[in-house]
Amino acid sequence: MLNCKKLGVIGAGKMGRALIVGALQSGLLAPTQILLSRRRLAALEPIQQQYGVEITTDNTLLLAQCDLILIAVKPQNFDELWAETQEHFNSNHLVISVAAGVTTQSIEGSLGLELEVARAMPNTPALIGRGMSAFCLGRHAGTALAEQCVQLFSTVGKVVQVEEILMDAVTAVSGSGPAYLFLMAEAMQSGAEKLGLSREMSETLVQQTLLGAATLLAESADSAATLRQNVTSPGGTTAAALEVLSGGQFERLMESALVAARDRASELGKD
Ligand SMILES: NC(=O)c1ccc[n+]([C@@H]2O[C@H](COP(=O)([O-])OP(=O)(O)OC[C@H]3O[C@@H](n4cnc5c(N)ncnc54)[C@H](OP(=O)(O)O)[C@@H]3O)[C@@H](O)[C@H]2O)c1
Structure with missing residues (x-):
């Protein structure tokens, strides 16, 4: 089992959904340990019905309930996301972002907190459990978050850890x-x-x-x-x-x- 109280997925679109399906099917997380958010409730309801996970359109509620936060919105949605959630993050949150190009430093800077951040780049074969993911750690992140990344992304394929300077190259090779x-x-x-x-x-x-x-x-x-x-x-x-x-x-x-x-x-x- 993943060592977290509850995983909150902000942006339960294609990639967010693929990752929670992997985590559920592998038994890494129980449905009660997952809370998904996106802005359109109607798009969340079928996932709730199929997998029994919790859903919300309120990111602040998600941040209050979850300790491990997976951010899977598009890079262009980050400004809106920070405006809504910035004050609701705290330094105990562990954050994993899969957004292309968004650095751990920019996430730490936007939140103004010394919190543990990891950045990951999965790819679409994750949808069928054959993904290739790479992740890197931000400057406050420790080995426990690295282990959580390995566990989470292993449920949808292979995973490697790289230095952040190589993340855009990884995006070009395996992401795209x-x-x-x-x-x-x-x-x-x-x-x-x-x-x-x-x-x-x-x-x-x-x-x-x-x-x-x-x-x-x-x-x-x-x-x-x-x-x-x-x-x-x-x-x-x-x-x-x-x-x-x-x-x-x-x-x-x-x-x-x-x-x-x-x-x-x-x-x-x-x-
Ligand atoms: N697809 C890939 O191959 C791939 C590979 C690696 C990484 N990624 C990264 O994964 C991320 C998601 O990509 P995707 O392909 O899964 O896109 P997607 O299917 O469009 O999913 C993004 C989701 O974010 C939700 N969203 C937007 N703003 C939000 C907010 N403020 N709060 C909560 N939810 C919000 C959107 O739903 P609503 O409109 O209902 O809010 C949408 O479902 C991107 O950053 C991308 O760079 C994708």
């Missing part, structure tokens, strides 16, 4: 990463259709190929480069395709995409 694969799937599917395969057949071929390749990468002792070489005979079909991708500067494009995502994460925290 699923979208890169989805774009590749879209491109492969549309290319497959142009080669004469039906839409349904294209989707099946692409989905199973990406799933199989990702699983092979995770389970094999070989690196991505070795696995790629293993399917690339000189002068063969894969070599012909990879020549087009590399000639089109695929690697450079990916590098630039990661830099753009990293820089945007950093800007979001300053907005």
Whole structure:
């Protein structure tokens, strides 16, 4: 069980919900140990009915009842959130934020308290328990909060601890990463259709190929480069395709995409 009296989730949207579902399904928390908030009550009621957790639209009530606070609102909602809640935080609250780009220092500064803050970056495969999360600790946070992060994010996949300076890079790689694969799937599917395969057949071929390749990468002792070489005979079909991708500067494009995502994460925290 997670070592907390009650977990309060401020912003029970996609990510907040994924995390509480993981915590409930793994038995890390009982439904009575979870209080969820968002502004629209109608969106909270189905979660209450399904999981038996408590719900509220009142963040100040949540802060009065909970010791571990998970903030899962969008970065652009932080000013409004602080205006409503600032005076209701105290230095005994343990805070975990999953908002992209928002630093632990800015959270500590906005609250004007020496409280324990952790910042985490999960990704959407957390919705199916296959997430990749990274977290870092603020300057007042101790090993107990680190352990709570490990326990909480392990319920929805893998978790690693990093220095905060690397959080925007992590955001670019694993936070936004699923979208890169989805774009590749879209491109492969549309290319497959142009080669004469039906839409349904294209989707099946692409989905199973990406799933199989990702699983092979995770389970094999070989690196991505070795696995790629293993399917690339000189002068063969894969070599012909990879020549087009590399000639089109695929690697450079990916590098630039990661830099753009990293820089945007950093800007979001300053907005
Ligand atoms: N989705 C991802 O892949 C992903 C990955 C890593 C990190 N994150 C981070 O996770 C956070 C949430 O993302 P998401 O995709 O879950 O977005 P989302 O589905 O829009 O969830 C955000 C929720 O916050 C609620 N909210 C906004 N202001 C609030 C307030 N003052 N008090 C209480 N609730 C409030 C919104 O509901 P109401 O409008 O009903 O209030 C909404 O349900 C973001 O900061 C994002 O950077 C997301």
